[in-house]
Amino acid sequence: MIFDDVNFTSHPYDLGLAYGQSKTANVLFAVEATRRWGSDGITANAVHPGTIAATNLSRRLEPSVLAHLRASAPYAETFDASRVRLKTIEQGAATSVFVATSPLLDGIGGRYFEDCNEARVLDPDARDTTISGVAAYALDPANAKRLWELSLALLGSSTRSPR
Numbered sequence: 194m195i196f197d198d199v200n201f202t203s204h205p206y207d208l209g210l211a212y213g214q215s216k217t218a219n220v221l222f223a224v225e226a227t228r229r230w231g232s233d234g235i236t237a238n239a240v241h242p243g244t245i246a247a248t249n250l251s252r253r254l255e256p257s258v259l260a261h262l263r264a265s266a267p268y269a270e271t272f273d274a275s276r277v278r279l280k281t282i283e284q285g286a287a288t289s290v291f292v293a294t295s296p297l298l299d300g301i302g303g304r305y306f307e308d309c310n311e312a313r314v315l316d317p318d319a320r321d322t323t324i325s326g327v328a329a330y331a332l333d334p335a336n337a338k339r340l341w342e343l344s345l346a347l348l349g350s351s352t353r354s355p356r
Contacts, residue, residue: 194218194330196339199347208258216241217331220305224337227302236302238292242285243278243307305331 194214198204201211219239226237291309292298305312305327315326330336 194336196343218340220327220331221337221340224303224332224334225341228334231302236300238302239305240288240292241307242288243280245282245285246279247282
């Protein structure tokens with residue numbers, strides 16, 4: 194996250210970085226929402242459905258934009274598209290349904306799930322070429338609180354939770 198320039202006013206806009214920041218923000222929101230409201234029984238988790246070709250979400254993207262996204266992905270130089278497992282819509286929905294309904298996750302929040310499991314935390318020092326897992330900075334409570342406060346400021350909200 195580039196906290197000091199979330200709108201890319203000082204840095205050149207980068208589609209891949211912007212996409213990554215939006216996904217990181219989802220995880221950070223789950224971490225902070227759970228910290229703030231978990232004791233009231235309210236938890237949040239982030240999920241990754243996987244790559245689902247049948248939804249055709251990228252249909253309006255120019256081929257050059259798709260190529261840029263692939264090139265700017267983490268570990269793009271070792272990215273092997275043949276290792277990407279395409280899912281059906283039902284398979285993609287499975288993780289969201291599991292996280293939303295499983296009694297195994299009662300009281301569990303601030304986590305990131307993929308393939309119906311909690312994602313492993315990636316080692317920032319390892320040159321991992323897998324395309325799954327979650328970065329430790331996306332689960333960091335200090336980053337989560339910082340993003341929450343930044344969001345409130347951007348919304349012009351003076352409402353602060355007592356927690």
